[in-house]
Amino acid sequence: MGMQGDFFQLLKAQGYHFGASGGESHDQQFTTATTILAFKYRDGVLVAGDRRATAGNMVMYDRTDKVLEIDRHSVMAIAGVPATAYEMVRILEHSFKYYRRTQLQELSFEGKLRAVSKLLKDNVAAALAGTGAVAPIFAGYDFEQETAKIYFYDILGAEFEGVEYAVSGSGSPTIRGILHYVNTWGDQLLSAMTEEQSTVQALRLLTSAAEFDSATGGVNREANLYPVIKLITAQGIRTMPEADLKRHFEAGVARSI
Amino acid sequence: MYEEPYKWVEAVGNRRQYLDEQFKQGSPVVALAYEAGIVLLTVSKGTPKLYEIYDRLALGGMGHPADLEKLRFSLLEMAHVEGFNRSPSDVTGSRMVKYGIAPVIKQAFEEVFKAPFIVKILLTELGAKAGKETFLVINYDGTFEEGSHCAVLAATKAVEQDMMKLLRAEPGGRSLEQAVGVALQAWALGDRSQRQALEADTDHGRESQADSASTDLASLSAYVRETVKEKTIECAVLDRTQPGSAKYRALSPDELGRFLPKDVRASLS
Numbered sequence: 001m002g003m004q005g006d007f008f009q010l011l012k013a014q015g016y017h018f019g020a021s022g023g024e025s026h027d028q029q030f031t032t033a034t035t036i037l038a039f040k041y042r043d044g045v046l047v048a049g050d051r052r053a054t055a056g057n058m059v060m061y062d063r064t065d066k067v068l069e070i071d072r073h074s075v076m077a078i079a080g081v082p083a084t085a086y087e088m089v090r091i092l093e094h095s096f097k098y099y100r101r102t103q104l105q106e107l108s109f110e111g112k113l114r115a116v117s118k119l120l121k122d123n124v125a126a127a128l129a130g131t132g133a134v135a136p137i138f139a140g141y142d143f144e145q146e147t148a149k150i151y152f153y154d155i156l157g158a159e160f161e162g163v164e165y166a167v168s169g170s171g172s173p174t175i176r177g178i179l180h181y182v183n184t185w186g187d188q189l190l191s192a193m194t195e196e197q198s199t200v201q202a203l204r205l206l207t208s209a210a211e212f213d214s215a216t217g218g219v220n221r222e223a224n225l226y227p228v229i230k231l232i233t234a235q236g237i238r239t240m241p242e243a244d245l246k247r248h249f250e251a252g253v254a255r256s257i
Numbered sequence: 258m259y260e261e262p263y264k265w266v267e268a269v270g271n272r273r274q275y276l277d278e279q280f281k282q283g284s285p286v287v288a289l290a291y292e293a294g295i296v297l298l299t300v301s302k303g304t305p306k307l308y309e310i311y312d313r314l315a316l317g318g319m320g321h322p323a324d325l326e327k328l329r330f331s332l333l334e335m336a337h338v339e340g341f342n343r344s345p346s347d348v349t350g351s352r353m354v355k356y357g358i359a360p361v362i363k364q365a366f367e368e369v370f371k372a373p374f375i376v377k378i379l380l381t382e383l384g385a386k387a388g389k390e391t392f393l394v395i396n397y398d399g400t401f402e403e404g405s406h407c408a409v410l411a412a413t414k415a416v417e418q419d420m421m422k423l424l425r426a427e428p429g430g431r432s433l434e435q436a437v438g439v440a441l442q443a444w445a446l447g448d449r450s451q452r453q454a455l456e457a458d459t460d461h462g463r464e465s466q467a468d469s470a471s472t473d474l475a476s477l478s479a480y481v482r483e484t485v486k487e488k489t490i491e492c493a494v495l496d497r498t499q500p501g502s503a504k505y506r507a508l509s510p511d512e513l514g515r516f517l518p519k520d521v522r523a524s525l526s
Contacts, residue, residue: 007337007341010334010337010338011338011341014338069501071501071503072500072501072503090341091341094337094340094341097312097337097503098333098337100309101308101309101310101311101333101337102330102333104305104308236500236501237501
């Protein structure tokens with residue numbers, strides 16, 4: 001009864017198919033490309049993402065939310081084909097809630113990681129066909145180990161822990177180098193940064209990614225358009241308000257560009 | 258044996274009598290609106306009776322734990338599949354009851370060769386705005402009623418009416434603390450009436466029956482103090498101000514302790 005709290009199994013039993021492949025690869029240009037990042041700071045984990053969605057050279061949308069809350073303590077940042085990524089997020093959101101409500105306890109952090117991996121594995125055919133590749137970052141608070149953690153995945157479902165930070169998307173090569181430099185030779189480790197310092201750092205990183213990657217959207221102050229930044233701590237998830245992003249950008253980023 | 262209609266009616270009548278008997282020792286359940294949402298309260302002997310069903314739906318139950326579990330799972334499956342396939346806004350208490358579990362309960366009740374569900378269910382739904390809360394009560398025969406400010410489950414209609422009278426007598430717009438206090442009084446009134454009815458049945462407590470409708474605070478508080486020592490006060494809220502889409506929250510013993518009257522708090526510790 002209750003499929004042991006497995007919502008994905010319940011959906012499958014009702015005839016739902018996830019990750020069906022269209023077969024061979026196509027030449028069409030799908031909405032894709034992005035820069036997402038996560039790093040540990042003093043109080044937990046910061047997860048950030050730019051807002052641009054592109055298809056080839058075309059900017060499809062400039063207000064995409066790529067940092068999505070799955071439950072009260074986990075976030076998935078998405079890079080890749082948005083249609084598949086949003087569907088994955090919806091499945092995970094319902095899966096974690098369904099487990100909590102049926103089993104009367106939270107799914108463990110390890111269980112959540114496994115759920116992400118399983119979905120990516122089910123999606124391999126679509127990923128290889130080029131119609132559904134997703135390379136997400138999953139971050140959340142692990143209550144067993146009393147710490148916030150970061151994991152990143154390849155499109156086949158392989159799971160890696162980002163001990164200090166993780167990046168994904170087309171703009172990620174640029175900021176991966178910066179993160180390594182800052183964390184190794186900067187004034188302080190990323191994990192020692194305050195909320196304010198880490199927010200400024202994230203805004204600088206995404207601005208740098210936008211500088212070198214046309215598929216990553218930068219800040220547009222006139223349009224009041226800023227990246228999405230979420231902070232995960234033992235208390236839950238907090239989305240950095242736009243006014244604070246603006247303040248931090250003016251004080252710590254805009255003066256240099 | 259049941260081919261003749263009057264025999265079927267007789268069998269259903271017997272079944273009703275049997276089911277009424279099963280609820281006599283059950284713990285009442287109370288749900289009422291407060292300023293930020295809905296509070297649900299009951300007193301249990303260990304098995305939980307209050308549950309989260311969906312983002313804005315909560316359930317309270319009375320009866321056999323195995324039957325309650327079966328129906329709870331049906332509701333959970335329906336709500337989550339519907340919420341995924343359509344949208345969370347389409348998962349309403351009214352739809353879950355009318356087209357979901359009420360027909361199932363009715364069918365089980367009327368199939369006299371099979372076991373009925375020994376359950377009474379209270380499903381509450383948090384509205385998007387204050388005053389838009391929905392309270393649905395389903396009886397063991399599948400009949401259901403819909404209300405908007407409060408609802409209760411108890412062994413008999415008469416006890417439920419007394420409890421509802423007490424809840425309705427209190428002014429609206431309560432704080433959580435006030436709502437927990439009133440809910441506990443209503444529970445005490447219901448449980449005391451049920452216990453006195455049981456004692457009267459066994460001819461031991463006829464004298465105390467006259468006291469059953471008394472709603473004065475002192476006597477209800479005294480009853481709560483006496484009763485809750487070996488039991489657990491279970492309390493949950495659907496809180497509109499809670500961040501995120503899921504609005505259900507079970508109150509921790511510490512949090513609940515802050516809302517309980519001092520004398521009751523002392524009996525618990």
